[in-house]
Amino acid sequence: EDKVVQSPLSLVVHEGDTVTLNCSYEVTNFRSxxxxxxxxxxxxxxxxxxxxxxxxxxxxxxxILDKKELFSILNITATQTGDSAVYLCVGGSNYKLTFGKGTxxxxxx
Amino acid sequence: xxxxxxxxxxxxxxxGTSVKIECRSLDFQATTMFWYRQFPKQSLMxxxxxxxxxxxxxxxxxxxxKFLINHASLTLSTLTVTSAxxxxxxxxxxxxxxxxxxxxxxxxxxxxxx
Numbered sequence: 001e002d003k004v005v006q007s008p009l010s011l012v013v014h015e016g017d018t019v020t021l022n023c024s025y026e027v028t029n030f031r032s033x034x035x036x037x038x039x040x041x042x043x044x045x046x047x048x049x050x051x052x053x054x055x056x057x058x059x060x061x062x063x064i065l066d067k068k069e070l071f072s073i074l075n076i077t078a079t080q081t082g083d084s085a086v087y088l089c090v091g092g093s094n095y096k097l098t099f100g101k102g103t104x105x106x107x108x109x
Numbered sequence: 110x111x112x113x114x115x116x117x118x119x120x121x122x123x124x125g126t127s128v129k130i131e132c133r134s135l136d137f138q139a140t141t142m143f144w145y146r147q148f149p150k151q152s153l154m155x156x157x158x159x160x161x162x163x164x165x166x167x168x169x170x171x172x173x174x175k176f177l178i179n180h181a182s183l184t185l186s187t188l189t190v191t192s193a194x195x196x197x198x199x200x201x202x203x204x205x206x207x208x209x210x211x212x213x214x215x216x217x218x219x220x221x222x223x
Contacts, residue, residue: 032211042115042202042214043153088152092211097143097204099152 002027004091006100013079014108021074021103023089032092033065033072038102039085046074046087079107112136113205115215122193122222130188130218132203138183139205143212144176147200159186193222 007022025033032050036043047056049065049072056063060079065072076083086102112135122128132142141160145153157173159165159180167173175197177189186205190197198221204212 034211036214042217045210045213048210090212096155096158097212099155101152 002091002093002096002098004089004098004100006087006089006103008103009101010104010106012106012108015080017079017107018075018077019079019105021076021087021089021105023072023074023100025070025072025089025091025098025100027091027093027098029093029095030067030091031094034090034092034097035063035072035074036088036090037085038088043088048092076105079105081107081109083107113139113203113213113215115203115218117218118216119219120221122220124194124222125192127189127191128193128220130190130201130203130220132186132188132205132215134184134205134207134213137205137207139186139207140183141206142180142186143204143206144178144186144188145202145204147202147217153202156188190220193220195222198222 004025032048034048035046047063052067060077063074084107086104088102089100091098114133116131144156147153155168156171157165157167157178159178161180161183165178180186202217203215
């Protein structure tokens with residue numbers, strides 16, 4: 001059975017801190033690893049990773065995939081209160097998406 | 110970026126009635142659409158995968174006669190919750206797959222059955 005495990009499950013930091021969110025996966029017929037940010041409603045797409053070792057960046061967020069170790073990290077630098085959300089890691093196969101439980105990030109002023 | 114539109118965003122219905130939720134891909138053709146359910150403070154739970162023109166594949170434990178899924182075109186999938194009961198109250202989200210990104214999500218539908 002496919003599974004995606006995220007850690008930590010929750011994290012509280014102060015504005016300006018840098019955080020690293022972790023995701024390990026076991027997905028049959030692996031196709032992609034996706035990161036989403038979920039606030040009150042539907043998840044917002046952040047990154048899709050398909051190749052090992054290539055960092056993707058978007059502003060203060062970056063992510064990288066290690067297909068050998070079946071692992072991905074999401075980094076957020078200089079955190080802001082608006083970064084407070086649940087961050088979902090999702091393993092994509094040819095047939096379906098498998099969700100991690102998410103990491104609840106709280107950024108305090 | 111690709112847009113997936115889900116409608117309605119919120120619905121309240123009486124117990125025993127049926128509710129239809131629509132999911133449309135607005136600027137791409139979605140050969141595969143996924144339907145999820147989310148309970149408070151929990152991750153998304155895949156209910157079913159639908160491919161255009163064929164029957165949906167339901168996850169274990171999801172009643173296919175209760176949650177009817179139709180994917181009649183490359184841009185539209187519908188989820189009908191039949192004979193809804195209060196325990197069906199939840200947040201339902203669809204996502205659509207295209208060649209560029211594996212999943213774009215609709216805005217979600219908050220269903221409340223009273």
